[in-house]
Amino acid sequence: MGMNKIVKNSDAQLLYKSPPNKLELKYPTIADLRRRARRRVPRFAFDYVDGAAGANETGMHRNAAALDAIEVVPRYGVENFKADMEVDLFGRRFSAPIAVAPMGIPGMVWPGGEEAFAKAAQEARMPFTLGSSSAATIERITELAPDCTWFQLYRMPNNDLAINFDLVKRAELAGVHALILTLDVPARTKRPRELRNRLIIPYRPGLRTVVDVLPHPAWLLALSKNGINAFANYRKYAGNNLPNREVVKFARKQSGGTFTWGEVEKFRDKWKGPLVVKGILHPQDANRASKIGVDGIIVSNHGGRQLESAPASIDVLPEIVSSVGNNTTILFDSGIRSGEDVIRALALGAKSTLSGRCFMYGLAALGSKGPKYVIDYFFEEISESMRQVGAKSCAELTSLVTRHTGAYLFKD
Numbered sequence: 001m002g003m004n005k006i007v008k009n010s011d012a013q014l015l016y017k018s019p020p021n022k023l024e025l026k027y028p029t030i031a032d033l034r035r036r037a038r039r040r041v042p043r044f045a046f047d048y049v050d051g052a053a054g055a056n057e058t059g060m061h062r063n064a065a066a067l068d069a070i071e072v073v074p075r076y077g078v079e080n081f082k083a084d085m086e087v088d089l090f091g092r093r094f095s096a097p098i099a100v101a102p103m104g105i106p107g108m109v110w111p112g113g114e115e116a117f118a119k120a121a122q123e124a125r126m127p128f129t130l131g132s133s134s135a136a137t138i139e140r141i142t143e144l145a146p147d148c149t150w151f152q153l154y155r156m157p158n159n160d161l162a163i164n165f166d167l168v169k170r171a172e173l174a175g176v177h178a179l180i181l182t183l184d185v186p187a188r189t190k191r192p193r194e195l196r197n198r199l200i201i202p203y204r205p206g207l208r209t210v211v212d213v214l215p216h217p218a219w220l221l222a223l224s225k226n227g228i229n230a231f232a233n234y235r236k237y238a239g240n241n242l243p244n245r246e247v248v249k250f251a252r253k254q255s256g257g258t259f260t261w262g263e264v265e266k267f268r269d270k271w272k273g274p275l276v277v278k279g280i281l282h283p284q285d286a287n288r289a290s291k292i293g294v295d296g297i298i299v300s301n302h303g304g305r306q307l308e309s310a311p312a313s314i315d316v317l318p319e320i321v322s323s324v325g326n327n328t329t330i331l332f333d334s335g336i337r338s339g340e341d342v343i344r345a346l347a348l349g350a351k352s353t354l355s356g357r358c359f360m361y362g363l364a365a366l367g368s369k370g371p372k373y374v375i376d377y378f379f380e381e382i383s384e385s386m387r388q389v390g391a392k393s394c395a396e397l398t399s400l401v402t403r404h405t406g407a408y409l410f411k412d
Contacts, residue, residue: 023373027365030337030358033374037364041219042212044197045109049360051193054308063304063335066312066406070344073401075390083386084393085379087352089127089329090178090274090295092147094352097394098342098378099127100371101303101333101356102152102180102278105230107135110363110370111222117359118144120371124379129180129354132167133251137232142174152180152278156254161263163237163254168271170233179271180298184279186258189306222367261288268293278333281316283323283410290324297324300333303356314345315406321349339381343389346397348404 020028027033038046052060085096100121106113114136121128122145129150130141142149151171156163171179198208213220230244231251238250259267259277268275276296277289286297299317301310313334321330332350336342337358345353355378362370362377391397 023366027373030361030374030377033358033361033365033370036366037361040216041109041364042209042216044194044199044209044212045219046364047193047197048104048199049109049357049364051191052304052308053189053191053306055192057304057308059301059308059310060304060335062312063301063314064337066314067335067337067341067344069404069406070314070348071403072340072344072347072389073403074388075400078390078392081387081392083383083391085382085386087394089331089352092177094127094148095125096379096382097346097350097352098336098375098382099150099331099352099354100129100359101354102129102131102150102182103356103360104131104133105135106360106363107230109360110219110367111135112368113360113363114141115144116363116368117371118149120375121145121148123372124375126375127177132233133231135230135232138167138170138174138176140232142176146175147177149174149176150178150180150276151176152182154182154185154255155257155259155263157256158254161266163234164267165270166237167233168267172271172273176273178274178276178296179267180276180278181259181264181267182278183258183264183285184281184300184302184306191305218367261292264289264294265292276329276331280320281311281313283316283319286320286324286328290328294328296329296331298331298333298354299350300354303334311408312406314348315404316408316410317345317348317350318404318407319410325349339378339383339385342378342382343385343391343397344402346394347400347402349398351394 087094087097100117106117114134117128118141127148127150128145129152131152132154138151153164153167168179231247234251235247238247264277274295276298277294278298279300279302280286280289280297281301289297299313299320301313313332317332329351330349331352331354332345333354336353336355342353359371359374362374366373389400
């Protein structure tokens with residue numbers, strides 16, 4: 001009877017959630033999902049997600065360590081409240097300050113992955129960024145997530161970016177909300193795990209692959225139902241009747257280099273919706289982007305997948321916010337693993353965050369149910385963390401006191 005009184009109390013309802021379900025007990029952290037993913041999918045698929053640039057993958061580990069080192073001082077004694085996690089991004093209101101980052105080929109990690117992400121994002125009202133090399137087309141994903149689709153582009157320089165500009169036109173017609181230009185891939189990088197697994201585009205399966213995939217029947221079943229149609233957006237340009245291997249070869253041949261500032265200006269002229277550049281780590285680059293008129297900047301080191309010696313993204317975030325944050329929406333990517341990581345980034349000035357690996361681990365561990373599970377995980381952790389530090393809204397997080405000893409101080 002006493003317990004019933006507690007449950008009916010409005011303050012208690014804010015403090016106590018329902019008992020955890022079986023999945024929450026089994027996978028309470030992203031690290032638990034990662035361990036399950038490692039067992040559930042072929043090694044080449046897991047290493048594609050889990051790996052990074054360099055012999056020691058130090059850049060990836062630096063991201064996590066830098067976030068862990070940031071301290072946030074909570075404020076107590078405030079009224080009990082339900083945290084308002086909603087955030088306005090480029091004229092639309094989303095449920096929480098977390099988005100699905102662009103990822104290479106989710107359909108390889110779990111066939112049908114892009115569709116699963118899109119459905120879960122639309123239901124949760126959060127952004128899903130479709131990568132240009134995905135296994136699903138722009139048109140297909142915007143059907144599933146008409147309110148939440150962002151689209152990421154890599155540079156295809158031939159014929160004055162003709163394919164890029166046609167993709168932009170398709171994105172506009174399909175109803176894509178925001179266009180993201182990736183700037184931090186000027187060259188192909190060496191990822192040792194991918195080389196050890198012979199994961200070279202176009203991929204040539206051999207005996208090693210057969211030995212790798214046979215112990216993973218659930219993955220094979222998903223493959224038989226969905227297939228892997230990588231680079232689906234490029235099929236129109238390569239030839240609709242070509243086998244997938246030839247489409248992949250075409251896409252690889254067409255791609256190269258990073259967008260120049262002059263090219264960013266061209267996209268600003270052609271794309272009337274929100275334009276975002278991804279991969280900025282220096283305040284001067286942020287200033288250049290802001291002057292061109294981009295709507296958003298994603299502070300990111302590509303999750304440590306491009307340059308092992310790059311600084312942790314979180315360590316350069318405050319200077320970039322200080323430089324252009326009043327004029328441009330600043331988003332943070334690289335290293336997010338928990339709700340506390342999200343509030344760390346927002347406390348340092350980011351408007352919202354993105355995560356790629358977390359969602360891929362969920363997809364690999366739980367299949368098509370994984371994206372929703374990871375979304376729920378983030379929503380719950382962000383809400384709990386906001387209540388714990390005394391921030392009723394995302395905007396209030398910026399007033400918290402933090403200790404960030406690793407922050408960069410750039411010289412003029």
